[in-house]
Amino acid sequence: MFPSLAHVAVTVTDLERSTQWYRALFGSDAVLDEDESISNFHHTVFALGGGQLFGLHTHPAGRGGSTFDETDTGLDHVAFACADRAELDSWVAKLDELGVEHGGVVDAHYGSGLSFRDPDNIALEFFAPPAG
Structure with missing residues (x-):
């Protein structure tokens, strides 16, 4: 494993x-x-x-000043696991409370995600598996 x-x-x-x-x-x-x-x-x-x-x-020794771009080679995004869509909905409320912009919950056949970005534009997501 x-x-x-x-x-x-x-x-x-x-x-x-x-x-x-x-x-x-x-x-x-x-x-x-x-x-x-x-x-x-x-x-x-x-x-x-x-x-x-x-x-x-x-x-x-870093270049400094540049912000994250997932279209460059390297990391695309970091996803945090949620148990279900209801937990995603609770994160929508938390992000709203914190003033963090997000794309709302997006449902797909492989699961549901809630995308947002940190201050350096690093792409983050809360993700839940599909229901049932």
Whole structure:
């Protein structure tokens, strides 16, 4: 059996802004916030359910200033698992409460998704399997 994902890390342009944004989204504080001396980057890490981690990275040698574009080679989006469409509806309310723009719940034969973006335009989604 192929192992599940342990963590996802995204590179951000403004660590303080992104940390505040993700703190509000996750409803929790980061569990780690430090410089990584071996690879020379800074990371802030949030613990999510099921032992998964979500990290924010900044790299001093990075290009800086550019925003995410899923049409470039690399990451397309990150999806968070929801049990069902009702849970997606609750996330619509939460995103609205946080003032986060989103595309509303979109239903397809393979499941339902709620797409939105972080301050660096990184594509995020809540996803639920099809009903029944």
